[in-house]
Amino acid sequence: MDGKKYQAPRKDQVDYPPQQKVQKMTTNETTKDVFSVYTKSFDKLKTALDKSAAQSLQSYTSLNQELVTSWTNFVHTAVTIQQSVANKVGINYSLPEQTITAVSDATEAFVKAVETNNKVVQTAFDATIQNVKTINQNASAFADMGQNIVNSWISAWKPRN
Numbered sequence: 001m002d003g004k005k006y007q008a009p010r011k012d013q014v015d016y017p018p019q020q021k022v023q024k025m026t027t028n029e030t031t032k033d034v035f036s037v038y039t040k041s042f043d044k045l046k047t048a049l050d051k052s053a054a055q056s057l058q059s060y061t062s063l064n065q066e067l068v069t070s071w072t073n074f075v076h077t078a079v080t081i082q083q084s085v086a087n088k089v090g091i092n093y094s095l096p097e098q099t100i101t102a103v104s105d106a107t108e109a110f111v112k113a114v115e116t117n118n119k120v121v122q123t124a125f126d127a128t129i130q131n132v133k134t135i136n137q138n139a140s141a142f143a144d145m146g147q148n149i150v151n152s153w154i155s156a157w158k159p160r161n
Contacts (some may be wrong), residue, residue: 031037084091095103 083093
């Protein structure tokens with residue numbers, strides 16, 4: 001390997017690891033060999049997947065925000081209505097200190113569980129991302145090794161002059 005890290009290309013640039021560079025065609029050039037067709041097809045598919053992923057992420061984020069807003073409105077409205085009814089009927093709705101402490105403790109425990117779960121998920125994502133980066137960095141070494149094996153096999157069967 002050349003020691004350089006493979007970096008993701010900008011959106012307007014296609015960049016391949018050094019030993020995997022593909023001769024790019026000009027706009028007027030039409031090549032019908034399998035490698036050009038495959039590369040062009042893959043690049044088109046990758047562009048569509050990139051666009052789709054961005055749109056899906058935005059939709060998920062918007063849906064999540066809307067659900068949280070709706071849930072918040074529902075809970076606050078329900079509490080307001082219940083409090084209004086309790087006030088009109090004259091129900092004493094004060095809680096003993098032990099109940100307040102229990103609710104507070106349960107809420108804190110739940111918040112900690114959510115935060116811990118989030119840390120575990122983020123750690124798993126980070127590890128997965130690092131593993132994919134490592135595979136990507138090692139791909140060129142595997143490609144070189146494969147090319148050397150092919151060259152060795154070919155040279156063994158190639159007639160010598």
